[in-house]
Amino acid sequence: MDAWTALGDPTRRGIFARLVDRPQSVTELAEELPVSRPAVSQHLRVLKEASLVRVRQVGRHHIYRAHPQGLAQLRSELDAFWGTVLDNFKQLAEQEQADDREH
């Protein structure tokens, strides 16, 4: 699953946002979320497959943290969209202005 689809789910976006804020363990995340701990685990797996998070095991805690890799891909695709959309939008505005001038 790619980063787009991974962050498409609201719960997963919430988990990711918390990990962006600070690294956290699975139980820690589950405590402040309206879903069970296994559910969080499953979401983390998806985020990991999308290269959006990384795990580091310390003792019996699995510390998850946000990772730039997946986000970078997302960002480049979004910027590509943004560039052309904005260009076309501006071009359309200028076109309309020109149309107005020749009433």
Place this chain on the structure above:
Amino acid sequence: MDAWTALGDPTRRGIFARLVDRPQSVTELAEELPVSRPAVSQHLRVLKEASLVRVRQVGRHHIYRAHPQGLAQLRSELDAFWGTVLDNFKQLAEQEQADDREH
């Protein structure tokens, strides 16, 4: 539905990408996609609700085009993520370097 969830679906992302490339009618989109025309219509409704596209009726054709508004919100949220993630990532790298120096 917000822009994140709207673009979370692959088919919808495909439709949006085509509209970023150039404005198109519903039938035109459906012809080059593996889904029926009504399915495209339903996806376009979602994209419209997320302020990602706009419609302009010309004759009996409904011309859809990508619109910056929904994308702008998405971009700002993503940039917020990106900023802190990258900061934390760099900070971690420097921390590890410092740890290495004091072996």
Place this chain on the structure above:
DNA sequence: CAAACGCGTAAGTGGTAACTTACGCGTTGT
């Protein structure tokens, strides 16, 4: 070494959303 912790995963369930077909309304062409 036993008990408790932290977690991943398997199995099963329910809800939902993506899709289909069918239909009806406006618009264009003959």
Place this chain on the structure above:
DNA sequence: ACAACGCGTAAGTTACCACTTACGCGTTTG
């Protein structure tokens, strides 16, 4: 005016995915 086009929407089906409970494995603590 009538037929054809372009589209939106309603209704129904299906597949998937988010979630739960149950279980088992490694790790730490007493």
